[in-house]
Amino acid sequence: MNFNILLGLSVIVCLIGLFIRFSTWFSQGIAPSGSPAFSESRVGAAIKGVVSTLLGPRIFLVIKSFFADLLFLKRTFDKSYLRWVAHILIFTGFILLLLMHALGAIVSDSLFANYQPTLNPFLFLRNLFGVMVLAGLALAIYRRFSSKPQRLRNYPGDWAALVIIAAIILSGFFLEGTKMSSYSTFTRMTEEYGSLDEEETLALEAYWVAQNGLVSPNFAESPSAELVAAGKEQNGYNCIDCHASNRSAFGGFAATKVVGGFFSSVGDAAAVSFFYYLHILACFTLLAWLPFGKMFHIVAAPLSLLTKRVTNDTVSSPANGLNTQMLGLSACTHCGACTVECSSSMFYEYFDNDFILPSEKVQYLKNLAAGRPIDRQTLKRLQEGLYICTSCDRCTTVCPSGINLKELFVRSRYVLLENGKPETALLSHFSFPLALAGNFVDDHLKALKKVTDQFKDCFKSLADFSGPLNLGQTGSGNNESYRGCYSCRRCTNICPVVRSFDNPSEELGLLPHQIIYSLGIGNRELAMGSKMIWSCSTCYLCQEHCPNEVQLCDIFYGLKNDAINKLEAGASV
């Protein structure tokens, strides 16, 4: 297969992939079923948004974003110099190679009248850019290893991107190196470009062996200085106008030291074509793979960053809300910056649920957006991961691609409620920021109601008992201080929650002192089922005022923990 067929194939695969990815931007999304956002014309809304931005004053934001966010990578710069240096090296090196070298016939030829890939500065620059990319890759690989303790996860896809780019650059250097060393390439070029007799050719060869890394069958040992000097003269007449010294291609020249061994086994011409095919195959693999893997971020991330700068995370139309969401999901590079900074990191360690980490959540949410079926177990863990979030918004602040993660996560919580059971972590202070923000109020209340109903099914309340109460041992929990209670009821009398109701017994199930009594008679289940524990404002007044140092508030926390565990255990059976 020749170059053009391979190029054609990879371009076709790339275009089909791009079409598929683009179409998901306007067809998928995370919103409740039947949301009006799905029925609106998504493409229309996007075009309207883009046109109004480009024609209005916000065009200045676009320009600013182009330089600050896209070229300079400001968001990465603000957070981590290491990541910024790595990314700038890879990005600049690669783009410049693409323009100057891969598209040389189009770009360099039209920009520079005297462009020759074998002349300086181009010969030198090609190597410089290649080394920049390699240095960037080395930093990126170092980061992937060194940030592992900070819960950075590595997928095969993360390595694939690094491996393909490394393959392109390294095969390029080796290709250059084999060409420099190859005797057949030398012969071909002298025949094509030189006008030399046999003696002159031998001198030139000697010079190239001594100076330019050529490996010649005619020189098993170093050629004599005399011959080299004569060759230098020939080099001046025949070569130098179109071919600078190979030493300026420092990367390829360094490779000549390694590739020599290859020749004895496969022959120099075969080695050149081996690295040639390796090089173009790696390039075409990247091109074909681009829409399907994380490298798609080179398309999606700039658009996501522009959108963030222009809209400041407030998109007016629901259709564009979904478009932005999809753009964000496809802009995720799984770089893990969010996870490294996640405030819930220790909850991840404790609950051992990958979905608590934002980088893992956002990767999985692509499935939810695409409407793929999610099995029960995964759904349960995903829900837990979505709820166990402190809403500190660090992930959104830090995301180098400018993805509005907090919006994605909050929305996903409530969308999942449609087909899953509500997560019991809803009954924790993780709910505070959500209540404060006042979004999805109805959904939240509905979910709370579902959880409350589960409790009613799981626990009996005092009123449900017709016969005598169980006085058995149902476990006392690990706080024994309830034993000190001598029934003075100071706790109930001082409780601001009890005070809030006209008929507290009815509203709260058990009053604080009654909860302690239940523990006293060995009926912990009864205490766990009372609404009081979930109405406790945790102000600790009861505990502080208890003359016998019963740790009421702490006991209530223990009861809440146990009640949730019992509920979860019941749910999973």
Added chain:
Amino acid sequence: MKYAFFQGCNIPIRIKQYAESTKRVLQKLGVELEIVDQFNCCGYPARNVDETAYILPSVRNLAIAQQRGLDIMVVCNCCFASLQKAKNVMESDTGLAEKLTSFLSKEGLSYSGKTQVKHFLTVLHQDVGVDTIKKNLVKQFTDLKISLIHGCHILRPREITRFDDSFVPGISEDLLALTGATSLDWPGRMECCGAALAGINDELSQKLLCEKITGAQLAGAEYITPVCAYCHLQFDTAQQRLLADAKIKKQLPVLLYPQLLGLCMGLDQSSLGIRENSTIDFSDITKLQALLGPVEEKKKKKSKKKTPVSA
């Protein structure tokens, strides 16, 4: 004097002005604060779900501070209580401490009990000292009635928080007196703002908040000064929904303590972020500035007892 500044999850994103005004004031008083990016959540939000999950994050925070050789200064009461609880568990519950330590070792961290945790008010009251603050005052409020709400988790349970006399707190009162403002005696000042129930039982949460607002207003309060980040969000943000739903008649605007103190120390109101409190508008600023007068030479006789902290 240098501390690792523990801001928690709410302050950096929702109450930036609290961190900013605290930094400004402490900078003037010679206290250096280091922002530590590695700090995570204090654990408080998980407490209803799992006690160990609640304690673990703060043990890591303590370990990180220890690694940097710094003590922690906290602004939020709930963060403060969580850190103190974690410290307490590591000191007294060997079984649990061992379990928690095993989590830390995954990251090569360890905690040996070195890190001290101090509330911002303790740093002012004890480390800087009332006399030093006094020397830095350039103005004082002449007629400003403040309802101070201490917040539950800074005071109670006393054997964990070890902050102040949990029945007759003096530190916050002493500090407020420095600004010349009158600290009102009002029924809700030691009680709950309702934050712990928000999102779990909103109705009850709002009831508790309403009770505080109307209670303070009845006592004649012009402003409320919360200490805790959660209290602040209740009064500065949740209050607005109460107003919109006509559950309260009049808004009770919020001023944070470092904002009050900062004004008295001659700091510019904009650097203290006073306008960023959503309950404060321009007229409040003008009014506050008009109330600033020369520093009273005579000491206001305020309760200045040093009550031993019961442990």
